Amino acid sequence: MNSRLFALLSAALVLLPGLPTSASQTQRSDPETGAASWETHAHGVTLLLSQIPPDPARAFYLNRGFPPQAVEPYATACVYMTVLRNDAAPGELSFRLDDWRVQSGGQSLPPKSVEAWMAQWRALGLTEAAQIAFRWAQFPPEQEYAVGEWNQGMLTTGLPPGSRFDLIARWTVAGKTYEGKLENVVCAR
Amino acid sequence: MSFVRAESGMKQGLFTLLLACMAVLPGAAAAADLPPLTQGLTPIAEPKPAPALRLTDLDGKVHDLADLKGKLVVVNFWATWCPPCRREMPSLERLRVRLEKQGLAVLAVDVGEDADTVFSFSGQLEPAPNFPLLLDQDSKAMQRWKVKGLPTTFVIDPQGRVIYRAVGGREFDSPAMIEALLALTLKQ
Known part of the structure; x- marks a missing residue:
């Protein structure tokens, strides 16, 4: 736990509030939790990622009936609270997460799909209530x-x-x- | 390895406290950083009859949307852990207070939670909701209404057709929203 706290505090020091990282990208850190967030505005659309560190992710799902062994792979899978908002796009937008790309270490893959997680929960026999909470929290x-x-x-x-x-x-x-890009985003520890 | 078992006594206490605090989706930033609640509705180009909606409230009483024909009905899908749902709920009650006499009704459909959870949450709200809080525990109603994310709200006209939708949190009692909905009630 201490090493996690240290990592969070380090991240908070590195990620100065409101620091611009590109023409339209800003990043900040929550002064209370140290969790960092990245935001960009592109073509009339806002995209925001806020870190959900493993401990809060564990707590959220344990509180909704997930057994600890089921929570662990999710909580350590680099979780973000994500917002996409059509502020002033030239019309109604549509998207599929399968078309998004996470680029890291020379690889370019879509985010892990909700259906892939749901298949894991079904295989583990999680309760219907836990599966519903998971599905709609994504x-x-x-x-x-x-x-x-x-x-x-x-x-x-x-x-x-x-x-x-x-x-x-x-x-x-x-x-x-259209595309929006967030660069150099960091997974919480 | 069990995460909980690996904690020391004091850390277990902290963890329990953290658990108690996790009623809401984590990652919700400070209020100043949250996306603004929207103040408008999206018109449906070709209004169609609303899907069936017949659910019980926290007291076990059955509510059927079909019984509200002749009224303008706001149907809100939500959950207690959903940050924008929590933020918009008081404004939904203020909207009801403002337009109920003009023929507006509100139904809020909680997805996947039990009556105790919804009841304890609603007691924290100011103003507390005085409209039916319906339970869609198996999320079948939400799927019938083709909701893809929470919160999602629909406006049903007196003929039972879906005429507006709102994906994402709203400030339901903003002047723009009141004006738009008041105009619809006056059409009746």
Whole structure:
């Protein structure tokens, strides 16, 4: 636990609040928890990732009936509270998480899918209540947002704690594909 | 290895405290960092009849959307752990207070939780909701309504058709929302 606290405090010191990392990307850290967040605005859309460190992730699912052994792989899979919001895109946007890419160590893969996690929970025989809570706490695998619409939910990259990655989010408006990118995002320890 | 078993006594106490605090989805940043609640609704281009909605409330009383024909009905899908759902809920009650006499009704459908959980949460709200809190414990209603994320809200016209949707948190009693919904009640 002490090493985790130390890592969180170190991250908080490194990630100065409001530090711009690119033309439209900002990052900050929560002064209370040290959890870092990254935000970008592209083509009228806001994309926000906030770290959910392993301890709060464990606590959330243990509190919803997950057995500890089931929680562990999820809590250490680089979890983020994720927001995508259509602030002023040129129309209704649609996206599929399968089209997003997590780029790290020369690899480019989609975020770990909700269905992959659900298959694990079914195999473990988790209660229906626990599975429902999990399913609806995740960021939607696909969705459409008119201007003003948005969701907030959990997303896992599947990378080990401490990993660094770039996230490319893709969405379409009237058949045209747009991208937003967050660079040098760090997985909480 | 069990995470809980690996903790020392004091750490177990801290962990228990943390557990108690995790009623809400973690990662919800400070209020200043949260995305703003939206103040508008998305019109449905071709309104269609609303899917069936017949569920029990916290007291076991059955509520059926079909019984509300003739009213403008706001149907809100939510859960107690969902941060934007928690933020928008008081404004939904203020909306009900403002427009109930004009023929507006509100139904809030909690997904996947039991009556005790919803009851204890609703008691923390100010103002507390005075509209039916319905339980969709198997999430079948949510799937019938093709909800993809929480919160999602629909506005049903007096003929029982879905005429507006709202994906993501709303400030339901903002002047823009009140004006739009008041205009719909006046059409009745």
